[in-house]
Amino acid sequence: MKNTISRLITSAFTLLAASNAFAAESGAQATQLEGSFKLIPGIILIIILITFVMVGIFHRAKDTQSYWAAGRKISPIGSGMAIASNWMSAASFLGMAAIMYGAGYHGLSYVVGWTGGYVLLMVLMASQVRRYGKYTAADFIGDRYYSKGLRGVGAILALLISLSYCVGQFAGIGLMFKWILGIDYGTAVIVGSSVVLLYTLISGMMGVTKNMQIQYVVIIVSFMIPMFLICYKYGYFFFLPQVGYGQAVTDIVNGLPAKEGLTNALGNSAGILPSPEFAMPFDPATGQNSFQWMAICFSLMIGTAGLPHVIQRFYVVPRARDARLSVVWGLFFICLLYWSAPLYSTFGKILSANPEVGALNKDAIVVYAAQLAELHPVIVGFLAAGAVSAAFSTVSGLLVAGASAISHDLYYKTLNPDASEKTQMLMARVGTILMAVIVASIALLKLALIAQLVATAFSLAGCTIFPLFVLGIWWSGSNRAGAWSGVCVGGGISLIAISYFVASKLGITMPLQDFVSVYLNPWYFAWIGAPLAILANIIGSLVTGCDTPIEIKKFLATQVHGVKDQD
Amino acid sequence: MTDTNDTRYNINFFRPIKGIARDSNRTITLFIVIWFLAVFGFQFLLIATNKMTPEETLLTFNEVWPGIQSGDASPAEQQAFSKSLLMVLGKNIAVAEADKALLKEALSATVMKLTPGQSLEPAAVAMALELEKEKFGQIMTELLPHSLVQPASAGISDGLPAVMEKYCTHPRGPLTDFKFLGFPFHYWYTGQLLLIIFVLLCLAYALRIEKLYQKNNFIEEHN
Numbered sequence: 001m002k003n004t005i006s007r008l009i010t011s012a013f014t015l016l017a018a019s020n021a022f023a024a025e026s027g028a029q030a031t032q033l034e035g036s037f038k039l040i041p042g043i044i045l046i047i048i049l050i051t052f053v054m055v056g057i058f059h060r061a062k063d064t065q066s067y068w069a070a071g072r073k074i075s076p077i078g079s080g081m082a083i084a085s086n087w088m089s090a091a092s093f094l095g096m097a098a099i100m101y102g103a104g105y106h107g108l109s110y111v112v113g114w115t116g117g118y119v120l121l122m123v124l125m126a127s128q129v130r131r132y133g134k135y136t137a138a139d140f141i142g143d144r145y146y147s148k149g150l151r152g153v154g155a156i157l158a159l160l161i162s163l164s165y166c167v168g169q170f171a172g173i174g175l176m177f178k179w180i181l182g183i184d185y186g187t188a189v190i191v192g193s194s195v196v197l198l199y200t201l202i203s204g205m206m207g208v209t210k211n212m213q214i215q216y217v218v219i220i221v222s223f224m225i226p227m228f229l230i231c232y233k234y235g236y237f238f239f240l241p242q243v244g245y246g247q248a249v250t251d252i253v254n255g256l257p258a259k260e261g262l263t264n265a266l267g268n269s270a271g272i273l274p275s276p277e278f279a280m281p282f283d284p285a286t287g288q289n290s291f292q293w294m295a296i297c298f299s300l301m302i303g304t305a306g307l308p309h310v311i312q313r314f315y316v317v318p319r320a321r322d323a324r325l326s327v328v329w330g331l332f333f334i335c336l337l338y339w340s341a342p343l344y345s346t347f348g349k350i351l352s353a354n355p356e357v358g359a360l361n362k363d364a365i366v367v368y369a370a371q372l373a374e375l376h377p378v379i380v381g382f383l384a385a386g387a388v389s390a391a392f393s394t395v396s397g398l399l400v401a402g403a404s405a406i407s408h409d410l411y412y413k414t415l416n417p418d419a420s421e422k423t424q425m426l427m428a429r430v431g432t433i434l435m436a437v438i439v440a441s442i443a444l445l446k447l448a449l450i451a452q453l454v455a456t457a458f459s460l461a462g463c464t465i466f467p468l469f470v471l472g473i474w475w476s477g478s479n480r481a482g483a484w485s486g487v488c489v490g491g492g493i494s495l496i497a498i499s500y501f502v503a504s505k506l507g508i509t510m511p512l513q514d515f516v517s518v519y520l521n522p523w524y525f526a527w528i529g530a531p532l533a534i535l536a537n538i539i540g541s542l543v544t545g546c547d548t549p550i551e552i553k554k555f556l557a558t559q560v561h562g563v564k565d566q567d
Numbered sequence: 568m569t570d571t572n573d574t575r576y577n578i579n580f581f582r583p584i585k586g587i588a589r590d591s592n593r594t595i596t597l598f599i600v601i602w603f604l605a606v607f608g609f610q611f612l613l614i615a616t617n618k619m620t621p622e623e624t625l626l627t628f629n630e631v632w633p634g635i636q637s638g639d640a641s642p643a644e645q646q647a648f649s650k651s652l653l654m655v656l657g658k659n660i661a662v663a664e665a666d667k668a669l670l671k672e673a674l675s676a677t678v679m680k681l682t683p684g685q686s687l688e689p690a691a692v693a694m695a696l697e698l699e700k701e702k703f704g705q706i707m708t709e710l711l712p713h714s715l716v717q718p719a720s721a722g723i724s725d726g727l728p729a730v731m732e733k734y735c736t737h738p739r740g741p742l743t744d745f746k747f748l749g750f751p752f753h754y755w756y757t758g759q760l761l762l763i764i765f766v767l768l769c770l771a772y773a774l775r776i777e778k779l780y781q782k783n784n785f786i787e788e789h790n
Contacts, residue, residue, distance in 0.1 A: 102660065108757045112606060115765050119602045122769045123595045127776070131787055237749075242759070246749030253751060258705035271706045273657030274622060279754050280737040281613050285661055290614055294607060301606075320787040324773040331769050335762045342758050353659055353706070355713035476578040550576065557576035562587045562785040 037182040041381025045180055048218060048385045052392065053199050055214060076322045078213055080329020085216035086309065087114075087330065088337055089165075089394035090172025093219065093387045095451030096338070097369075098362035100345035102449075104278040106288040107345065110451055111338050113297040113458075117304025118331040121311075126327050127320035128473045129311055131560045136401075137308035137465055138409035144472040144556075145483040146549060148414055153487055155409030157464045158308035161457050162402035163439055165309075168453035169391040169398070170443035175363055175450075176388045180381070186444055192388070193440040200396045200436075201429055215393035216333060222386025223337055226370045226379055230347050233373055234262060234270060245343040252278045252349055265374040268354035278349055292524070296455065299526035303458025306466030309401035344369045363450050399432045406431030447505060448522075455523040456498070462526030463490035467533040473560065476553040477546035478537055485540030490533030497525035587783040591776065598772050605764050613753055617740035624654040625735035632728060635677070642681060646696055649677045653696075653707050655734050656714050666730045673727055676718040687715045 089095075092114065100107030134140045137158050142151025173196065174189035181188060227241035237244035248256075253276045258269030277285035282293060304310065348365040351357075351372035360368050366387065370380045407427035412419050419427070447453060467486045471478040501522040503510050510516070519528065557563035583589040621629075628651040634640035635648050652674040656667065679685040681695040689711035698704040745752040750759075780787065 104661075105754065105757070108754070111758060112761055115762050116602065116606055119598065119765050119768050119772075123598050123772055127787065243748050246747075246755060249750055249754055250746060255703055257702050258709075268709055269706055271703070273654050273703050273706055274624070275658045275661060276622065276737040276739070277658065277661050277734065279751050280739060280743055281610070281617065281753060281757075283737050285658075285734045285737070290610065294610060297606065321777065324769075324776065328766065328769045328773050332766050335766055338762055339759055349660075353657065354709055355659055356709075359660070474578065474580040476576065553576040553578070556578050557584065557588075561578055561584075561591070562780070562783065562787075563576065563578075563584050564586070 038180050038377065038381065040377040041180045041384050044378070044381040044385045045176075045388060048389060049195055049199075049392075051214070052389075076325035077329050079322065079326035080333055081216045082212040083310070083326060083330030084333030084337075085212035085219060085390075085393040086397040087334055087394070088216070088219055088390050089454065090169050090175075090387060090391035091451045091454035092334075092337060092341065093223065093390035094172050094175070094363050094366050095168065095449060095454065096341045097344040097348065097366045098364075098449055099451050100342050101348050101365045102362050103286045103288055104283065105281045106286050106293055108342070109293045109296040110300065110455070111341065113300025114304065115331065115335060115338055116297070117301035118327055118334075120301055121305040122324065122327045122331075124470055125305055125311065125473065126323045128560050129469070130320040130323040132473075133559075136404050136409055137311050137469075138405060139413070140311075140472070141465075141468050141483070142409070142413065144552065145468070145478075145480045146552060147480045147483070150468075150480065150483055150487070151409055152414045154465070154468070155405040155414070157460075157487075157491075158405040158409070159402050159435070161308060161461050161465070162398040162405070163435060163442075164460055165307075165454055165457035166395055166398050166402075166435065166439040167442045167447075168450045168457075169395045170439050171446065171453060172363070172391040172450050173388060173395070174443060175361065176367075176384050176391070179364060179367060180384055185446070189440055189443050192391075193436055193443075196392050196395050197399070197433065197436040199392070200399045200432055212393050212397070215389045218389045219386050219393070220333070220336055222382045222389070223340060223366075226373075226375055226383050227340055227343050229375055229379065230343070230369070230373045234347070234350075235259075241343055242339045245346050248346045248350065249279050249342075252346065253280075256350065264351040264354070264357070264372040266354070266356055266372070268356055270350060272350050272353040275349070278346075292518075292521075295521075295524040295527035299459045299462055299524040299530075300455060302466045302526055302530050303455075303460075303462040306461035306464070306469060307458070308405070308461070308465060309397050311465075311469070312401055312404070341366075347373065399435055402435045403428040403431040406434075452523050456501075459497070459522070459524060459526035459529065460494050463494050463529035463533050466526075466530055467537055471534060471537050473556070475538075475541075476548050476556050477541050479541045479544060479546055479548045481544035482537040482539075482541030486533040486537030489536035490529055493520065493525060493529035493532060496520060497522050497529075587779065587785050590779050590783070594772070594775055594779065598768055602765075602768060605761060609753075609756060609761075613738075613740070613742055616742055617738040619736050620739040621732075622654075622735040622737070624651045625731055627651050628731050628735070629728075635723060636725075645677050645681055649674055649681070649696055650698075650701070650707070651731070652677075653710055653714060654703075655731060657703075657706060657710055658734060662734060666733070669724055669726060669730055671714055671716045672718050673723045675715050676720070676723055678715070679718070687717065689715065 096107060096110050096114075099110055129140065132140055132144070134143060136155075138151050138154035141154035142148060170189055170193055173192035174185050177183070177188035177192045178185050181191070183191075228238050231238035231241040231244040234248075236248055252272055253274065255274035256271045258271040262270040264270055277283040282288065282290040344366040348369035351369060352360055357372065367380060367384050370383050407424050411427045412424050416423075464487060467490060468483055471482070471486070496516065497520040500510055500513065500516045500520065504513065504517065578584070578588070580592060583592040627647050631640060631644040631648045631651075634644045640648065652670050655662065656670050656674070662670070675687060678692045678695060679687060682688070682691045686692070689708070692711055692715065693699070693708045696707075698707050701707060742753045743751050747755050
């Protein structure tokens with residue numbers, strides 16, 4: 001088998017070298033940002049995808065425990081890499097730069113929100129969830145609130161969150177396949193979805209976890225290389241581009257006069273007129289204000305601590321201590337990319353300042369920035385392949401989480417407790433296919449920017465799962481009735497926000513549309529939804545008498561919080 | 568599952584049972600307060616210290632606008648007016664399409680008065696505006712082919728000052744004007760330092776809680 005892989009890699013590199021030579025011989029191609037088949041990026045993408053599938057095959061799941069929790073054999077660093085890879089989706093790789101490119105400082109609320117949530121996750125949940133010792137978020141909810149119905153609701157919520165999160169990823173995959181293959185967006189979404197589905201079906205989480213570690217390396221390397229080259233080319237401090245681009249931000253604020261010989265790929269001056277709105281906080285010119293900044297930031301943070309597929313990663317580490325260390329490693333690995341993402345929006349802004357560049361698809365600004373800086377096609381291709389890897393790593397994790405919800409929580413634990421391992425695996429695979437089909441169909445509609453689509457999943461998690469976990473762990477008085485109240489309020493607010501968004505997309509004006517679009521915006525409705533859901537949970541529990549069974553209270557106190565057993 | 572009134576095992580974050588639970592809760596509270604102040608405290612500080620500050624472009628525009636509006640502007644004022652419009656058009660993607668259209672109309676109507684034969688030829692306009700003398704002259708010259716349109720009328724919209732104010736007034740203060748590592752300080756703080764703080768908070772928490780568990784002989788279960 002090793003020989004086969006080495007032959008495969010050798011042939012791939014030969015093909016790559018040949019295509020590179022072809023590109024060089026054909027002379028300097030006119031820069032075409034969109035609409036043509038890009039040979040070198042295409043080959044790089046194919047190599048990477050084949051590698052992922054091969055890794056998936058070699059590490060495929062053999063039983064349900066492997067499928068759901070990777071056999072709990074992953075080290076903290078490995079788990080940290082998997083957390084980072086799982087986390088760094090198309091929204092991180094493409095979406096954050098897109099928001100900052102369009103709205104400047106406002107986009108940093110996504111950077112802060114998607115990292116700051118890990119502090120909450122760390123102090124409030126990581127080791128506690130691990131010590132509680134359940135496989136999935138729904139398992140925890142069903143057990144803690146001693147309710148089959150709530151387990152089912154937890155599973156459905158996990159499924160909805162995964163679906164919502166996946167839509168943004170599939171949009172990113174479609175965008176990159178479109179860019180590389182020169183095909184239309186719809187076909188690109190279908191091709192990309194089929195590949196990621198095939199891979200997830202073959203491997204399950206064991207393959208996914210192994211693959212995530214490889215994907216992390218691909219993501220981070222592909223993201224970093226162009227940054228050094230862009231900073232070097234345009235005369236910024238390139239030894240540490242994350243610091244070097246600071247001067248470029250200031251240049252955008254103060255204006256950057258044209259310098260001889262420094263142009264973008266279209267021959268326009270690599271300069272910009274003073275544009276302070278790019279960096280100034282809550283600038284009215286961006287159409288965003290301080291309330292929106294903080295609401296997005298807060299929603300993303302509590303959403304992070306409520307995302308089932310993130311919480312689920314803590315079950316795959318052997319001990320609670322490893323859960324904590326894996327958060328530290330995971331966050332560090334994530335920050336390597338998050339420190340860097342604004343660089344692409346900054347150079348994208350400078351290099352696309354001339355109207356001749358045209359209106360670019362903001363979600364692809366990372367790749368366009370590299371293209372406009374006239375980097376070598378291999379580098380740009382690798383960058384695009386990195387974007388696909390980012391989306392793939394997250395989607396595969398989400399599909400596994402969704403399939404777990406269908407097979408383990410809904411089917412095995414709720415509907416058919418006598419189901420055999422074989423039947424459970426079959427259900428998991430059927431669930432994965434169903435999810436992929438639904439997500440691809442929604443992604444075809446192009447509802448919003450990638451980061452915004454993903455932010456909806458965070459708000460949904462923040463309004464529903466987060467209150468159940470935080471109260472479930474930290475207040476034994478929270479009971480079944482309280483949980484139902486919280487879910488109804490959080491779910492209701494989510495439903496209102498999403499319904500208004502869908503209605504506005506369909507051109508329907510609903511009552512209080514302006515109010516809802518600001519205060520219950522689909523990207524950040526958790527700012528109010530989560531506190532209200534927590535309040536409803538508390539009131540519901542108090543009104544019904546805090547009747548949590550003593551066995552659960554005792555387990556919480558002794559196993560989760562370390563209170564000495566008093567029996 | 569009975570005896571729900573037994574209070575020995577009640578867990579409440581705000582009323583922790585003595586020992587490890589209380590110490591642990593104090594640690595968590597401390598970290599959450601630091602986290603909250605670091606993220607939101609700084610943004611409130613920005614709001615408190617910033618005030619809306621006009622760009623130089625807006626000051627120039629406001630100076631010449633009365634003359635332009637009344638039709639009494641001198642050629643030099645018309646030049647300054649046109650350049651201020653170009654400076655805003657150069658913000659490109661930050662400017663809404665409707666506002667761009669307004670700016671282009673006003674620019675084109677004004678430069679026609681400055682060029683021989685009322686030409687909208689970019690080279691002639693660049694010469695009439697004496698862009699070669701400007702610091703950003705080359706960029707403005709490159710903008711011209713995309714900024715000149717055949718104006719629908721010779722008049723200039725009264726909505727122009729509002730558009731100029733929208734794009735040329737920015738919240739600024741000591742935290743945005745101070746530079747650190749080349750960055751405006753607030754940008755560096757939010758985009759980079761906060762992330763470092765998050766990683767350090769997580770690391771410090773992991774170490775501190777580990778120590779706490781060891782001190783209290785708390786063995787975490789291997790489920």
